[in-house]
Amino acid sequence: MAVAEKFNENELNEALQTAEETVNDVASAAPKEALEGAVEGAAGEAAEDNADEASGEEKKLPEGIGETLVYVDHVTREFRRKEQQIVAVNDVSMDIKRGSFVILCGKSGSGKTTLLNLIAAIDMPTSGTVSFEGKAYDKMSENGRDNLRRTNMGIVFQNTALMSNMSAIENVEFALSIAGIHSEKRRKSSIIWLEKMGIRDRRNHMPAEMSGGEQARTAIGRALAHSPKLLLADEPTAELDTRTSFEVVKMFRNLVDEEGLTIIMTTHDVNIMGVADIIYTLEDGRVVDVRENKKSG
Numbered sequence: 001m002a003v004a005e006k007f008n009e010n011e012l013n014e015a016l017q018t019a020e021e022t023v024n025d026v027a028s029a030a031p032k033e034a035l036e037g038a039v040e041g042a043a044g045e046a047a048e049d050n051a052d053e054a055s056g057e058e059k060k061l062p063e064g065i066g067e068t069l070v071y072v073d074h075v076t077r078e079f080r081r082k083e084q085q086i087v088a089v090n091d092v093s094m095d096i097k098r099g100s101f102v103i104l105c106g107k108s109g110s111g112k113t114t115l116l117n118l119i120a121a122i123d124m125p126t127s128g129t130v131s132f133e134g135k136a137y138d139k140m141s142e143n144g145r146d147n148l149r150r151t152n153m154g155i156v157f158q159n160t161a162l163m164s165n166m167s168a169i170e171n172v173e174f175a176l177s178i179a180g181i182h183s184e185k186r187r188k189s190s191i192i193w194l195e196k197m198g199i200r201d202r203r204n205h206m207p208a209e210m211s212g213g214e215q216a217r218t219a220i221g222r223a224l225a226h227s228p229k230l231l232l233a234d235e236p237t238a239e240l241d242t243r244t245s246f247e248v249v250k251m252f253r254n255l256v257d258e259e260g261l262t263i264i265m266t267t268h269d270v271n272i273m274g275v276a277d278i279i280y281t282l283e284d285g286r287v288v289d290v291r292e293n294k295k296s297g
Contacts, residue, residue, distance in 0.1 A: 061099065061260040068134075069230060069262050070096035070119055075128035077114055077285075088114040089125070090285035098229070099260045101252060103273055106282035112266040113234055115282070119264060120155055120232050121145040132230075150178075154223030158235040160215045162207045162222075168194060168214075169203040172222045181226070193221040197251075213244035220251070224261075231255070233265040237272065249275045 077089040089111045096102055096119075104112040117123040118130055121137050130137050132152065137145055149155070162171050172190035181189075194203045197217035207215050216236060223231060233252070237245035253275050255261040265276075273279050274293060281289040 065097075065099035065260055067098050068095055069098045069132065070094075070264075071129075071131045071134075072096075072115075072119065073129045073131070075115075075118060075125045075130060077111075077118060077123065078126045087285050089118065091128070092282075092285070092287050093128075094280060094287070094290075096262065096264065098262055099256060100262055100277045101256045101275065102262075102264045103276040103279045104264065104266045104282060105268065105270065105273060105279055107268055109284075110282040111285035112268075112282050114285075116232055116234055116264065116266050120153060121148060151226070152229045154226070154228040154231045156216075156219050156223050156231070156233040156236050158238050160207070160219040162215060162219060164207055167204045167206055168199055168210065168218045168221075171207075171218060172225050175222045176225055189225045190221075193225045194218065196224075197221040211244075213240055213247070216240060216244070216248060217251075220248070224255075229262060231261055231263045233263065235266055235268070237267065237269070245272065 072092055072094045075089055075092050076087065079086045079088055092111075092115060104115060106112050114123065118125055121130070121132075121140075124137065132148060135148075137148075140148065162168075163174060166174060169187075169190050172194060173186045176186040176189060177183075191203070194200065197220055199214060199218055199221065202210060202214055205214075207218070210218065216239075220231075220233075220236070231252075237248050240248065249272055252263050252265065256263055256277075267273075276293060279289075279291045279293070280287050281291075
């Protein structure tokens with residue numbers, strides 16, 4: 001079903017105009033090495049269904065929609081800062097279904113970015129277990145977790161993390177090259193996804209020559225070029241204007257509805273949550289509310 005049939009664009013635009021001031025989640029710190037690995041893991045093998053789409057064949061949703069993709073089982077993450085023990089995530093459990101759009105919301109310091117890092121296997125819990133397709137992260141080697149990100153996950157950071165000395169298409173190709181994708185597939189997949197993101201005429205431009213919205217869409221294209229099963233987006237609209245923010249969340253909704261992608265997105269903005277299927281509200285590291293949006297049609 002088209003997004004226009006499910007959401008009132010005028011209402012969402014009006015809501016977005018009242019968005020609160022952007023702040024960073026203080027619990028989002030991760031080791032430099034882990035962040036670098038996440039950038040590498042933002043793209044992996046380009047999927048063969050890109051060729052199907054280019055040839056005009058009918059796109060079918062993947063099997064298993066509605067089954068559990070990510071399971072978070074009583075997860076806690078503690079940090080020690082000087083003499084203070086900080087509990088960033090406190091006994092959180094959630095069941096993320098395939099083909100769903102999930103939002104983790106909360107104020108700065110609520111733990112949403114730390115939880116996203118745990119789901120991405122960038123960080124590991126102090127206690128509890130995170131699993132992807134039934135495979136627990138603590139049973140995997142570090143290389144196994146890195147490979148999981150490269151092949152099954154796409155990650156979008158708030159600051160886009162684009163290489164400033166590379167054009168848009170080179171940024172996407174570079175991410176694919178890290179995963180060892182053949183050069184011919186890298187170029188083809190990069191073009192397909194940048195065009196999907198509306199970067200057709202700007203793909204040879206450097207990030208500094210692009211608007212914030214174009215940079216964000218390039219980063220999203222880079223994260224999706226290998227057709228991952230899960231997209232993790234940390235405050236992707238925080239630095240965007242109202243209209244571009246709407247375009248991004250509408251694009252996410254389309255990817256879920258039309259391609260069966262699973263998306264987990266963090267935000268502090270309570271005004272854009274009508275696009276999600278499930279909203280988890282975090283406060284002081286705990287899930288204090290779970291709300292399901294019922295879509296008509």
